[in-house]
Amino acid sequence: MEAADVFLPVIAWCRTRQSQDSQAEARRQKRRLKLLAVQRLRLKKLRETWRLREKVYKQSKLRRxxxxxxxxxxxxxxxxxDHRRKRPKVWLHPRTSxxxxxxxxxxxxxxxxxxxxVSRETFSYLCATLNPKLRRQDTNxxxxxxxxxxxxxxxxxxAHPCDYRTVADLFAVGVASVCHCVHEFCTVVIEVLKPQLVVTPNKFQLDNIEECFHHTYQIPQCIGVLDSMNITISRPxxxxxxKPDGDSYLAILFQAVVDDKGLFWDLSMSCPTWVNDNSGELLVCEDFSTRMHNVCRTDSSCVVIGDAGYPSKNWLLKxxxxxxxxxxxxxxxxTQIIAARSVAHYAFERLKGRWRCLSRRNDCNxxxxxxxVETCCVLHNLCEKNNDMCLPDWIGQEPLQTVDENPQKNSESFDDLLQLIQDSAE
Structure with a gap:
């Protein structure tokens, strides 16, 4: 009985203590849950704040x-x-053509x-032949x-000794367009037509030229006549x-060999040099002498007739x-040589008469x-082969009398000389 009275209070106290501990633990657990909820709410608010700040920052950055x-x-x-090309007031100047x-x-x-x-037929031939090289297309x-x-x-x-502006006004184009067209035309003619019209004769053609000179002027083995002219230019x-003296002028020496029909078959030009009316004849370059030597010594000893002022060469008859x-x-x-040289003289007169740009000072490059000059020679050969007329007023003199399309010598002087030879022989 006494033992039970002793342990019962102890057991009651333990139970009371256990109940108190349980309640305290429940309160602590409740407090922890409450603190955790507060922390979660605070973290949520913090995240929302940072998200809002980031959105505002992005929006401000995007605005910037x-x-x-x-x-x-x-x-x-x-x-x-400010720096673009100023639009011209007039893109294309109105002209009348x-x-x-x-x-x-x-x-x-x-x-x-x-x-x-040139005749209309020759003009049409030039347009048709040069069309592949000179053809241009319209643009927008x-x-x-x-x-x-x-x-x-x-x-x-x-053909006319006029400046570029005169041609531009006639054809209703710009001055620069005239320059470009002239230069382009000359380049294409030299490229396309010169190999066809200004070429060294072959063996058969040389024989025909030699026979014609021998039949007309009694000069054997002659295949051409050499002559030259000065092309006056501006000082480059x-x-x-x-300038050596007051009578000198700057010119390009143009030299050519002409056949029996007055056609050019070899052309040479020198560099600009000072010349005057008393300057002697010169051979333009060594390449020309080499070409003539090769042509004249190919099969037989042929000669080219030249003026007395030329230097002596084994292929040159003076x-x-x-x-x-x-x-x-x-x-x-x-007398025979002088008569034969009239072929070249007349060919040069027809050349200068047709293309008057060769008779005045040229200011181009x-x-x-x-x-x-080469283009004019090519066109001269083309006109001669097409039998285009060369009017007498172009050259300022009547054309030479011809027999079988060859210049004819003065028969009276030859008859007098032949009679003199016969008298001396007797």
Whole structure:
């Protein structure tokens, strides 16, 4: 009984203590849950705050970028507007082309020949032959100059001693366009037509030329006549030599060999040099002498007739200069040589008569001047082969009398010399 009385309070106290501990643990657990909920709520609010701040930052950054992009676009637009090429007030200057389209279209054959120095058939041949090289296409900005007009204005420029502006006003084009058309036409003619029209004769052609000279002038083994002319030019900027005297002028020496029909078959030109009216004849370059030597010594000893002022060459036949000691045979040979040289003289007169640009000072570049001279020679051969007329007023004298299309010598002087030879022989 006493033992039970002792343990019962202890057991009651333990139970009470256990109940208190359980309640305290429940309160602590409740407090921990409450603190955890508060922490979660605080973290949630913090995340929302950072998310809002990040959104605001992105929006402000985007606004700054947009404003910077707009600012850069404005600066770029202003820069381009200030530095762009100013639009011309007149893109294409209005011109009237009545002369070419209306007046030239009504020309008679004689008037056409007078203005362009070639017949209509030769003009059509030039347009058809040079069309692959000179053909141009229209663009979205402007129409190209027609091929016929480009060929016509070039022929007019070569045929008349006028400047580029005169040709530009006639054909209703710009001055720069005239320069370009002339240079392009000359380049294409040299490339396409020169290999066909200005070539060294072959063996059969040389035999025909030799036979013609022998039949007409009694000069055997002659295959051509050598002559030259001076093309006056302006002083190039790179030329350092001074003018030697007051009578000298700057020129390009043009030298050519002519056959029995007055056609050029070899052309040579020198560099610009100071010349005067008393300058002697020169051989333009060593290459020319080599070519003549190769042609004349290919199969037989042929010769080329030249003036007495040329230097002595084994392929060059010149008249005797010591006229006070000439025999009748030498005087006869001199007369024959002079008569044969009239072929080259007349060919050069027809060349200068057709293409008057060769008779005045040329202000173009030296290389362009040479191309223009070669083009004129090619066109001369083309006109001669097509039997285009060469009017007497172009050369200022009546054409030489011809027999079988060859210049004829003065028969009376030859008869007198032949009679003198016969008398001396008796």
């Amino acid at each position: 970028l947009c404003s910077h992009d707009t600012w850069m676009k404005a600066i770029t637009h202003q820069f381009l507007r 009545d002369w070419w389209e209306n007046t030239a279209a009504t020309f008679t054959d004689q008037e056409w020949l007078q203005h362009f120095r 900005y402007r129409l190209c100059i027609p091929l016929e007009k480009r060929v016509a204005l070039t022929l007019y420029k070569l 900027p790179h030329l350092n030599s001074e 008249p005797s200069t010591n006229v006070s000691w000439l025999t009748a045979e030498q005087e006869l040979l001199n 030296v290389e362009i001047v040479k191309d223009m």
